[in-house]
Amino acid sequence: MTHKMVHLQIIGLKADVLPVIHTLGELGCLHIDRAGEDTGGMIHPLTVDAVLLRRQEELNLQLLQVSGMVDYLRIDPALAGLVEPDSAGLAEQIDQLLPHLQALVNRRDRLRAEQELLPRFEETMRKLLPLFPATASDADYVSFGLLLSREHAEVPGIIQRHAAEITGGRAEVTLGPIDAATQAMLITAPRAFAEAIGAMLDRQDVARLRLPTEFDSTSPDAAIASLRRRLNTVQEECTAVERELEALGRQYGPALAARQSVLQDELQTYNILSRLGETEQTFVVQGWTPQADLERLQTTLHERFGERVIVHTLPLTEADRRRAPVALTNPAVARPFEGLVHMYSTPRYDGIDPTRLMALFLPFFFGMMLGDIGYGAVLLGGMLLLRRRFKPGMLRNLTTILAYGAGWSILFGLLFGELFGPLGEELGLHPLLFDRASPAHLIDLLAMTLAVGVVHILLGLLLGLWEGVRGRDRHHLLERGGRLLGLVALLLVVGVLVDLLPEGLMTPALALLVVGTVLLSASLGKIGIVIGPIEMIGLLGNVLSYLRIAAIGLSSVYLARVAGEIAGAVGSIIVGIIIAVLLHVLNLVLGAFSPTIQSLRLHYVEFFRNFYEGGGRAYEPFRYRLATHE
Template identity: 25%
Template sequence: MAVLPMKRLQLCALKKNRKAILELLQRRGAVEVQDTGEDEVFTHADMSQARSIFQKNAALANQALDVLARFAPEQKPLLSMLEGRQEMTLEEYTAFQDRQDETLKVAYRLQALDKRVAEQRAEIPRMQAQVEELTPWLGLDVPMRHPGTHATDSFVGALPGEWTLEGIYTELKSRAESVSAVDIEIVSASREQTCLFVTATKSEAQQAEDALREMGFARPAHVTHRVPADKKRLLEERIDKLQAKIDADVAEIHSLAEHRQDLKLLSDFYVMREEKYGVIGKLMQSKRTFVLTGYIAARDVPALESELTAHFDVALDFFDPAPDEDVPVALKNGPLAAPVEGVVASYSLPGRGEVDPTSVMAIFYYVLFGMMLSDAGYGLIMVAACSFVLLKCKNIESGLKKSMQMFLYCGISTTVWGVLFGGFFGDAVGVIASTFFHSDLTFKALWFEPVSEPMRLLVFSFLLGIIHLFVGLGMKFYQLCREGKVKDAVYDVVFWYMLVGGAVVYLLTMEMITNMMGLSFTLSPTVGTVAAVVAGLGALGIIAFSGRDSRNPFKRLLKGLYGVYGVTSYLSDILSYSRLLALGLATGVIATVFNKMGTMLGGGVGGAILFTVVFLIGHTLNIGINLLGAYVHTNRLQFVEFFGKFYEGGGRGFSPFGAHTKYFKFKEEK
């Protein structure tokens, strides 16, 4: 349970060593570089243009990788998504810098090929649409845009619906009696349309077309100067050529897949350079020197100081930050607590001078999570799955590794509570034994079965909640004492212990309460009297000192009365722990329902098949839903009830200058 102490770093070195020093700091990832002001000697360099180029090149590399992913996808094992970044030595990184320009050309080529393939693929449907438009006109043996003769005009078009030649002439004659020198040829006819080739004298052509338009005649949107069959053949040849070009470009893309690793490295290379140049822009620089300031964890000072002084002529100074500085926060906990550091960070990191609550929270986190899920079968699945991932994926990223470890410990807790409550895939052991083997074998609870004794579980949940809240108050007491505020610790913690603790003990002297909660004991009236006195003294203390910051006696009294009213929040907080009962029962009851559904066909072969199917589907859904519920509500109890008693947070996370890459990471040097 520790917030790592930080040191301020100030480094001054020759400008000629700037690149090497920054790359070393980037590989180590131990220093958070701070932006500093300018003066008459030292100024900042404008790196915005260079950073923009690096961002563009990194994006180009990622686009090239996306092209390869679409045309030549990488074959990855099932668990590849859980594998972390590949390790890379400094020698491999240095060697790549000699071929970065060649790899950049590959990225440009992949981008160009992708663009060309997209354009060609977009052209093919357009041509295919033209072929479809020509299909009704394939019977026409002259160009669609026929020029006619010296004395005649020709044009093509279509009437809606299916027409006969006799019907067309009859309708045309009724609409234009004066039109006589017209020749109509039906090129094709279907239910949708009738395609016509019309020839008329130049004097009657327009009149004939106007009459046909009254019948619904319309010229096609696209006409060709070629015979339709010839135009179709030409289009098909163009489509074949385009497809051949596409195939050739796709084949070239496949051939460039051998550069995939270099393209990944190119992306990371420019990401690192962009970050490095961002740091350069924060440095104070003169003509021949530069100054770097920032924060470093005190534990990393000796190693970094030794490495820098061994390779460079540098002036280093490490000193404690000022009390009012916004020092970044980094946590350091043991193997049991470290996995839940992410849960604390998702709420807020400790503020200045605050205690890191991770270690204490971890104990309750695992206990509460396991109690909510409380099924040994589900717990064993979690343990097996998380153990497999941790053992199989040695290169897993730190954040994901901590998550797997957290759920591993949660799985162990779930298994323990499942054994205590007699839950193994609900009542699967007893159901299988009685249905298929006619046996009375059951998975007996080591403690008690919540379904049979829900009130007992509710009382235990409240007891666990009271302990949880009191530990939170204890954390506040410790924090105040550490800051030298002993009186505040008494006023804000001890009096609440007296009021809430005394009230709880007093309730246990009331037979009505103990009977309702199913307790086998009732405390004596003497104990009740003592508890009432203690609670009363606690209440008086809260009334007297809650408003101690106010000098006005009347305001102080009002603040004190309002402060003691806060006891209602403790009541609601304690009641919140009834969710332990609700979620624990939900897991077991739903599992039992699925088990019961699986036995509807009895114990034969059909029954075994049905039971297996229902068992797998039902318990998969149950573990998924209730695992999510346990995670959400465990976080809620920590964030609202536990942290609400002592923790404010507001710390800024430690963000060191490092290689924040996507595909590769530097191999740690021994």
């Protein structure tokens, strides 16, 4: 079901524009459209002056800073409701915190970089250690470490020649392996030549191994020891900084979250101004509100602004109905399924909302596929536990949907006599309906799923036909009517073929099929002659598609059986139990995922195409974040 919407215009004096927008943000029930698009030039887009634009820029900058702080301190935005957003000094407190936080974060980043780099230096130094000549520890000598690619075999020779030329043969050059692609070169020479050798290395453009300056002047052994010591202290310092950041997060969390919300709300106010219209003296807000909220909106505006602001409801034209935003209203049981409908396409304002039907059929299909008391119970328990941990939103809705499916699964488990696959049979559980894994009942299972498919598609076609009648849409009437007749004809033909119906019905059934195909072809225009019969065959494919309920169900049963049999075949009881548990867990994970996707597909492809068009736009009221936190 969708909320009845009212199209309205709010007109007021320009001086009141910001207070009115604030009131609307607090009320949170108006979907604001761009004003003046259909008023024949009487209303122009609102001009935003330079002062407001500057303020908008300032707010953007402040929001960037605060959002950065919220991210660094990993603050939950829900904390915003814990403090009074207008409390004195909130902005000052945050301004003072900023430089301190920046310094802390910079320090943490430097320490983390050091933590990553030092072990690499240490490893390279250890590999270089055998290359150091005795003179390397002499204070009058200086060493240069180079990392050279093995691909350029001529480079070491060139460097060695240049070093000898610069020092008159007093440089000691050693070469050693680092890894498969790299080798290290060490040049040790009297300190007097340090600058000239450094310049030569820069000219040759080779990768120098540069130790952090504090280790540079010490001997190789001492450098490694001090690297190790530094690594330990870096770890401690990093932990201390992390703790300080956590403490700041706890101390300033609510204040920062509140400030972020205040800034976001204020920016939203300025952004919404671009959708407003104006005349010489007045501003105009144009939008949609649910009928149920209209009185609250009118009363609040009247109380705060008196006669200075007028709320004017606009007549709902046919064009308006097509572009009215859609707010779904469903009972709590069906509400988690609204997201799945939106995922396909938002319903049109005057179209059918399929949420309730989906809430009925989707868990039913799911249960029919999984169909196991054990898996159903584990899944139900798991989902109920998870549901408590998630905040309202998509994940929580998903756990609710799976919990419904798990409930149906327990029911179908009783009908099929399954408890963790064949375990139920071994414990004396008998199917109330039939054992779906038995070859003797395969036909029953296939017939059952096809029957479910026929009912589902018939329902879709009837809804589609009703939509066609309601909208007086000839195309829809022909198309859906043709499909409906074709499906009924196919049912009659099958009934006659399996001797359920008298043979005399065959001719009327075939005639019905021809009529249905003609109607369907007529709805498709000139290409209907070719496409119509193909579409009719496609309808048969749609019904057969419901066989997936049987196929997925059987794969689940057989995997459960395999789990039981492999566990039984292993000599050790403990190993057997471990294998069985692992395979059952795998089956349960597949059993939760696959039926969900397949049930969704049956809705999106087979069911919705018969009646559902979607293409509506969701109702997104202008609403302040702080109002939602409170």
